[in-house]
Amino acid sequence: MTQIVDDSKFAVMLTFDMDAESAFLANDPENAHRVGVLSQGQYGPKVGVPRLIELLERKGLPATMFVPGWCAEKYPDAVRAAVSVGWEIAHHGYHHIPPASQTREEEAESILKGIAAIDKVAGKAPIGYRSPSWDFSSNTLDLLTQNGFLYSSNMMDNDVPYLHPVSSSAGPIVELPIQWILDDAPFFMFSRPAVRPISALSNAFEHWSEEFEGLYAERERGKIYVLTMHPFISGRPSRVRLPATSSPKPRKPDDEFTRRGLTGQVQDYPAPAMPALAERVGLGRLGEGKDRPDMGLDFPFGH
Numbered sequence: 001m002t003q004i005v006d007d008s009k010f011a012v013m014l015t016f017d018m019d020a021e022s023a024f025l026a027n028d029p030e031n032a033h034r035v036g037v038l039s040q041g042q043y044g045p046k047v048g049v050p051r052l053i054e055l056l057e058r059k060g061l062p063a064t065m066f067v068p069g070w071c072a073e074k075y076p077d078a079v080r081a082a083v084s085v086g087w088e089i090a091h092h093g094y095h096h097i098p099p100a101s102q103t104r105e106e107e108a109e110s111i112l113k114g115i116a117a118i119d120k121v122a123g124k125a126p127i128g129y130r131s132p133s134w135d136f137s138s139n140t141l142d143l144l145t146q147n148g149f150l151y152s153s154n155m156m157d158n159d160v161p162y163l164h165p166v167s168s169s170a171g172p173i174v175e176l177p178i179q180w181i182l183d184d185a186p187f188f189m190f191s192r193p194a195v196r197p198i199s200a201l202s203n204a205f206e207h208w209s210e211e212f213e214g215l216y217a218e219r220e221r222g223k224i225y226v227l228t229m230h231p232f233i234s235g236r237p238s239r240v241r242l243p244a245t246s247s248p249k250p251r252k253p254d255d256e257f258t259r260r261g262l263t264g265q266v267q268d269y270p271a272p273a274m275p276a277l278a279e280r281v282g283l284g285r286l287g288e289g290k291d292r293p294d295m296g297l298d299f300p301f302g303h
């Protein structure tokens, strides 16, 4: 297995899924009548995104924002604000309907409508895809290949990037793996009927930092750290510190931990966003056209 990340660097990717109210509507159409329920998601584009942009901009950190096409059309200002500071806008379905619950035709339509919406609002067609609810279907990969995507960030079967072994003439797609442990929802998401205790920041900080330390220790094997957050969750005034500052206090702080912790890593190590990783592995500048990956590279395949 060839490493695609330089062992002197460690790829950290800050990603935000701007679901707004789309996930609440997809989970239960009856929520369309529940203005209060929907408002929880609306906090993302209205308040969370501007706050996150301000913070990351101050720290000079880029990010990738996955946006359902319907949300891009409803909240163009939030999307354009992210574009204006250099964030990448990537595909996250159209109505945030889990692809595995759709027919192939329905999923194909969602992908096409999502591409058109992002192209129109962000001024550039997306080249990265994260499926709504990470619910990749058996048709998704083929549809991504047909629609010129360059990467997927959906799978939990590895913690190094790899190529999907598709045989379509359009070529393979790079997988940038994710995991629930590096998602803000399991720690902080609270809504009826799926009620759960809301974690303290220190709890999430501890999990994320420990995972960071584990992956960093294996950086020579090409491990990457992909943090998945949601503006309506991590855009809260308290939580916004989590991805980009060292303010949250770990239970057992020490100099090394703090220096290389959730803030340290982005200050000390390059490549906090997906485009940066892709550039490093020779895919060219993402977002500028839809060039296929250089197949001459020896990517790790699968496991």
Ligand SMILES: [Zn+2]
Pocket: 017, 019, 023, 092, 096, 132, 133
């Ligand atoms: Zn989502």
